[in-house]
Amino acid sequence: MRDSRWQEYRFAYLLIIPSLVLLSGIILYPILDNFVISLYKYDLTKPWFRPFVALGNYQDLIHNPEFWASVGRAAYFTAASVSLEVILGLAIALFLNMQFPGRGILKTLVILPWAVPTVVSAIMWKWIFDANYGALNGLLLQLGVINQYQAWLTRPITAMNLIVAADVWHQTPFVVFIFLAALTTIPDALYEAARVDGAGALRSFQRITLPLLRPAFLIVFVVRTMEAFRVFDLIYVMTGGGPANATQVVTYYTYVSTFSYLHLGDGAAQSFLVSAFILVLSVAYIKLLGSQVEY
Amino acid sequence: MSRTSKSIVAAAMVLIMVGALLSGCSKSVTEPGASGTPEKVTLRFIGMEQAGMTVDEQKAVAKEFEDKHPGVTVETTFVSYDALHDKLATALAGGGTAFDVLVVDNTWMAEFAAAGWLMDVTDKITPEMKQQTVDQDVTWRIVTYNGRLYGMPWMLDQKYFYYNEDMLKQAGFDAPPKTWEEMVKMARGMKQKGIVEYPIIWSWAQKEASNVDFVTLLYGFGGQLESAPGVASFNDDGAKKALQFMVDTLKEGISNPASTVSVEEDVRNTFSAGKAAFAINWLYMYDLANDPKESKVAGKVKLAMMPVSEAVLAKGIPSATSNDSMGMAVSAGSKNKELAWEFLHYFTSPEVQKRYAAHQLPIWKEAFSDPELLKAQPVTTKMFMEQFPYGHVKVHVPYYMEYSKIMQLSMQYAFSGQKTPAQSLDEAVGQVNKLAQQYKQ
Numbered sequence: 102m103r104d105s106r107w108q109e110y111r112f113a114y115l116l117i118i119p120s121l122v123l124l125s126g127i128i129l130y131p132i133l134d135n136f137v138i139s140l141y142k143y144d145l146t147k148p149w150f151r152p153f154v155a156l157g158n159y160q161d162l163i164h165n166p167e168f169w170a171s172v173g174r175a176a177y178f179t180a181a182s183v184s185l186e187v188i189l190g191l192a193i194a195l196f197l198n199m200q201f202p203g204r205g206i207l208k209t210l211v212i213l214p215w216a217v218p219t220v221v222s223a224i225m226w227k228w229i230f231d232a233n234y235g236a237l238n239g240l241l242l243q244l245g246v247i248n249q250y251q252a253w254l255t256r257p258i259t260a261m262n263l264i265v266a267a268d269v270w271h272q273t274p275f276v277v278f279i280f281l282a283a284l285t286t287i288p289d290a291l292y293e294a295a296r297v298d299g300a301g302a303l304r305s306f307q308r309i310t311l312p313l314l315r316p317a318f319l320i321v322f323v324v325r326t327m328e329a330f331r332v333f334d335l336i337y338v339m340t341g342g343g344p345a346n347a348t349q350v351v352t353y354y355t356y357v358s359t360f361s362y363l364h365l366g367d368g369a370a371q372s373f374l375v376s377a378f379i380l381v382l383s384v385a386y387i388k389l390l391g392s393q394v395e396y
Numbered sequence: 397m398s399r400t401s402k403s404i405v406a407a408a409m410v411l412i413m414v415g416a417l418l419s420g421c422s423k424s425v426t427e428p429g430a431s432g433t434p435e436k437v438t439l440r441f442i443g444m445e446q447a448g449m450t451v452d453e454q455k456a457v458a459k460e461f462e463d464k465h466p467g468v469t470v471e472t473t474f475v476s477y478d479a480l481h482d483k484l485a486t487a488l489a490g491g492g493t494a495f496d497v498l499v500v501d502n503t504w505m506a507e508f509a510a511a512g513w514l515m516d517v518t519d520k521i522t523p524e525m526k527q528q529t530v531d532q533d534v535t536w537r538i539v540t541y542n543g544r545l546y547g548m549p550w551m552l553d554q555k556y557f558y559y560n561e562d563m564l565k566q567a568g569f570d571a572p573p574k575t576w577e578e579m580v581k582m583a584r585g586m587k588q589k590g591i592v593e594y595p596i597i598w599s600w601a602q603k604e605a606s607n608v609d610f611v612t613l614l615y616g617f618g619g620q621l622e623s624a625p626g627v628a629s630f631n632d633d634g635a636k637k638a639l640q641f642m643v644d645t646l647k648e649g650i651s652n653p654a655s656t657v658s659v660e661e662d663v664r665n666t667f668s669a670g671k672a673a674f675a676i677n678w679l680y681m682y683d684l685a686n687d688p689k690e691s692k693v694a695g696k697v698k699l700a701m702m703p704v705s706e707a708v709l710a711k712g713i714p715s716a717t718s719n720d721s722m723g724m725a726v727s728a729g730s731k732n733k734e735l736a737w738e739f740l741h742y743f744t745s746p747e748v749q750k751r752y753a754a755h756q757l758p759i760w761k762e763a764f765s766d767p768e769l770l771k772a773q774p775v776t777t778k779m780f781m782e783q784f785p786y787g788h789v790k791v792h793v794p795y796y797m798e799y800s801k802i803m804q805l806s807m808q809y810a811f812s813g814q815k816t817p818a819q820s821l822d823e824a825v826g827q828v829n830k831l832a833q834q835y836k837q
Contacts, residue, residue, distance in 0.1 A: 145489055145511050146794045147835070232654030233666055249593070252653040257812050341478070343602030344656055345808035360482040361797045363489070363507070 139369035146363050158370035168371065170346070171354040172378070178261065178350055179329040182268045187321060189269065190276025191314075197277065198284045208281075215274035223338035226267035230254055230339075257347030260340055264348055268335055272328070276321050283317035284310070319390040323383050330379055351375055435467040437732055439739055441497040442484065445474040447660060447678040448551045448722070448756040457752070461742050468735065477501075478603050478659070481797065488513040492729025496736040497743075500547060500725045502538040502789065503604075503796045508725070509541035510794040515726040515733055518545045529759050530784065537789060539723040547725030548744045549759050553678050554719045554787045555612050556779065557703065558685065562696040563673040566591050572700035575709050576616060576641060579674060583650040586673055594652035596674040597666040600642065600811070602804050605659040607790065608718045609676055610807060613638035615716035615788045616704040622791060628828040630803065631821035637705070639817035643810050656811045668693060676702075680755040682776055699779045702786065719787025753777075795835050802827045 142154045162168050197208055214222065229236045232252035241247045254260045287310065295305040333352045336342060342349035342357070349357075352375065359368030443454050451474050458470040473495070475483050481504055487494040492513055500508060508514050521536075529535040530552060539547040559572045567586045573579035583595035599605035610630075611621065619634025629635075645651040652672060654662070660677055664684060667675040668691035675681070681697075688694040702717040724744060726736040742748060749758035750769050757780050763769050770777055793799060806824035809815040815823070 145485070146507050148511050150837075232652075232657065233662075233669070233671060252657060255653055255656045255811075257814075340657070341601070341603060343808060345602070345812040345814060346805060347812075356482075357801070360485055361801070362795075363485060363511075363797070 135369045135372065138365055139373055141366045143366035143369075144362075144364050154366070158366050159374070161367065162370055162374060167346075168351070168354060171349050171351040172375075174261065174348065175330050175332070175350040175352070178265060178268075178332055179326055181262070181265045182272070182329050182332075183322065183325045185265070185269045186273050186276045186325060187318075189273050190321070191280055193273070193277045194280035194284060195310075197281055211277055212274045214271050215278075217271065219271065219334045220338055222267065222271045223335045226263070226270075226335075227254075227339045230263055254340055255344055257345055260344060261348050264332075264335055264339055267339065268329070268332065271335075272325065276325065279317050279321050280314065283314050287313050315390055319386060322386045322390065326382055326386070327379050330382070331375070436469070437467060437735060438469045438471055439497060439732060439736055440471045440473070440495045441739070442473045442475070442480075442487075442495040443499045444477050444480055444722070446477045447553065447680045449752050450755060453752045453755070457743055457748055458739075460748070461739055464742075465735075465738075470739065477605075484508070488727060488729070492727040493731060496727055496730040496732055497740050498725050498727060499550065499722055500539075501722050502720065503792060503800070505539055505546055505723060505725075506541045506792045507794045507796060509544070509546045513728050514546040515728050515730070515737070516544055516546060517548075517726070517737065520737065521545050521548075528761055530761050530764070534719060534784075534787065534789065535721070535759055537792070538721045539725070541792070547723040548740055549721060550724040550744050551722040551756050552719075552759050552780075552784075553721055553756070554780075554783055555608060555676050555702065555717045556679060556682070556783065557700045557717075558667060558675040558677060558681060559698055559700060560667070560670070560673045560693055560696050561698045562693070563591050567673075572698070573703050574701075574714070575706045576613075576703050577706050579703055580645065580650055583645075583673070584648075587649065592671065592673050593649075594654075595650055595672065596645070596655075596676075597652040597658065597663050597672040598642075598655040598676055599659045599663050600655045600807065601657050601659050601662075602808050603659055604800055604804070606807055607800055607803050608720050610638065610642075610803065611718040611720075611788055611790060612676065612702060612716065613641060615718075616702065616708060617641065618705065618708045618711070621788070626793075626832055628791075628799075628825045628832070630828075631818075631825040634708075635821055636818050639807060639810050639821060641705075642807065643817055646811060656808070667697075679757065679776055679780070683754045699775060701783060713786075715783065715786040717783060717787050719784070719789050721789075793832070793835070795831055798831055799828050802831070 139158055140153060140155055142150070142152050142157065144150070193211060197204060197211065217225075228234075230253045232238070232250060232255070235250075235253070237253065238247070238250040242250065253263055291309050291313075292305055295309060300308070331352050332350055333356065336348050336350060336353050337356075340348045342353050351371070355368050355371040355375065358364050358371060441454075441458060443451075445451050449457075454474070455472055458472050462468055462470055480499070481501070484495075484498055484500070484504070485508075488498075488508060488511070498514075500514070505514075526532050526536060529549065535549045535552060536545065538549045539545050557572065563586060564570070564572070564582070567582065567589055569582050569585075573582055579596070586592050586595050598609050600609060614621065614630060614635045617634040617637040619630065619632050619636075619638060621628065621630050623629035623632070642651070646653060646655065652658075652666065654666070658666070660681075663672075663675050663677050664681050666672050667677070667681070668685050670692045682699060685691045685697040686694045691697070701715040704713055704716050708716065724740045726733055726740060730736050744759065746758060746760040746763055749756075749760065750763050750766060753763075753769055753773050753776075757763070757773070757776060758769070764777055764781060790796075791799065802824045806820045809820045810817045
């Protein structure tokens with residue numbers, strides 16, 4: 102009995118070997134190669150000079166204020182965009198979970214921004230925020246909020262917040278649909294029971310909806326944090342890291358170090374550190390939110 | 397299924413997958429051109445979609461070359477200037493087979509040549525070829541690194557001073573400004589009369605474009621990029637005055653506030669929409685801003701010599717601008733180097749360059765006395781010859797991309813008020829000189 106069970110396992114493992122080989126070829130090997138590169142001082146502008154520096158690149162990064170400033174910007178971007186997306190996403194999901202005519206059409210409309218490729222949405226927002234012909238200027242001028250066109254993306258803090266706004270527009274639908282899917286799995290019986298026991302809407306939201314949405318929160322936080330921390334295409338298109346580096350987040354800095362300055366060793370070390378940050382964040386989320394709720 | 401047959405099935409699957417993986421790897425190494433008949437060759441050209449010849453014009457030249465060389469296909473790729481360096485660097489670092497013929501900016505030539513990515517063509521350039529170009533020294537410096545040549549000069553471009561003649565007339569001025577101070581006065585007049593809200597638009601985004609305008613102003617205010625070869629000095633008196641001028645005109649609303657997020661195409665769009673009286677741009681804007689399909693101010697666009705400051709003019713220097721030219725090179729990893737060189741040679745030949753001179757003038761001296769070209773491009777050819785002696789070339793160092801970023805940021809910090817112009821430039825020059833030391837290690 103035990104022997105045949107083991108046979109089954111072995112057969113199962115043999116079957117997954119092909120995909121394991123493939124995955125190690127396209128994921129594991131590049132990661133290891135990248136790690137090896139990060140142990141060298143490797144500048145393509147000086148191909149003859151490639152000394153082994155062990156963790157030297159990592160040490161340099163720890164003392165590099167520009168790197169930490171860009172990590173800080175990525176953290177700000179992540180905190181701002183993810184929290185706005187969760188709040189807005191939850192509100193829209195709760196609304197769409199109600200029964201009302203036209204709900205189907207509204208659901209379809211809500212997902213539209215998410216269907217737009219990031220680069221396209223970035224170009225669109227760049228036009229909207231444009232200083233000379235942007236729609237935002239047109240709107241605010243007609244509403245009387247401003248009395249002349251503003252060059253929005255020229256101000257460091259404003260530029261960062263406008264990129265957050267563009268990201269919120271683009272990514273909130275994803276959050277809405279995760280929450281909406283989770284909401285539909287909550288049995289109505291729970292709410293009925295709560296009503297019978299005299300609980301109001303707020304109380305059933307606090308005691309039933311929120312706890313049961315926990316797995317959805319986990320997915321949203323982990324996925325969105327990972328993506329937001331690595332934001333690149335929005336920044337590349339909308340500001341190119343400017344003005345005055347105010348939107349140079351850590352992945353953009355890694356990109357510039359690697360592909361513009363051609364410091365491959367340094368860039369590889371940066372990408373490893375960024376992955377480590379994201380890993381720590383994800384583990385923290387799982388620890389905080391991962392416990393199962395039982396009813 | 398018996399135990400052994402299960403194992404056989406599984407082992408076979410592993411083998412198939414590994415085999416597929418390996419063959420997938422090897423396929424990417426072999427050239428697609430090599431698998432066809434021997435005469436069929438594909439050349440890959442990567443160019444720029446911004447300033448200079450338009451994409452359609454460049455494609456037309458590629459087509460002409462195909463017609464002259466049966467069996468040869470030229471595949472073209474075009475990206476914006478700001479994406480070109482990184483695209484080239486990744487392609488070249490990966491073996492250089494992705495593109496055979498490349499458009500390379502003068503500031504990248506040192507970096508790419510030092511990395512061994514470009515074909516050395518020193519022996520292919522004859523002394524006659526050198527003598528026949530517009531300016532032997534400036535023109536060939538585009539493609540020179542450590543005394544060797546790595547390509548052909550292709551686009552000799554410089555920044556030109558554009559003005560909207562109608563707006564000047566409305567404000568009561570009958571000639572363009574000769575000095576930056578005069579320009580500011582005229583701009584104030586136009587602003588007060590409500591002719592234009594922001595009289596001048598520049599390309600001061602945190603991109604390479606801002607360095608070009610900075611170099612123009614730096615020399616215009618009497619500064620110098622280097623005090624000695626390899627020693628950066630763009631924090632000298634002239635440089636600081638130039639950056640102060642940039643900050644002041646922004647504050648006063650003489651320079652369009654959108655300048656600090658604009659590149660050359662934004663300058664062209666703003667100027668062509670009639671939202672600027674003055675603009676600084678490459679030659680290509682002259683034709684496009686005077687084209688009614690592209691511009692609301694067609695027919696009103698005029699060129700003038702790039703102004704300088706009053707102090708510099710008093711020294712007898714009437715103009716200063718940026719000369720920022722591009723070359724064409726062959727990838728050292730190209731499988732068809734000779735054919736690639738032939739293509740490049742054709743692309744830069746006087747015959748081709750004269751035919752496509754609307755947005756980019758030839759590098760060849762004789763073209764400028766060719767009656768046909770002078771008739772076709774009467775304004776730009778004349779302006780080019782007048783402005784060219786006052787052009788200043790940027791520095792050519794293998795670490796230029798980092799140098800460039802430091803210079804861009806020094807302006808950005810001053811624009812955003814985080815640092816004073818003097819402080820910002822002093823720090824930047826310190827960083828650049830440190831970079832030079834690091835590179836020598």
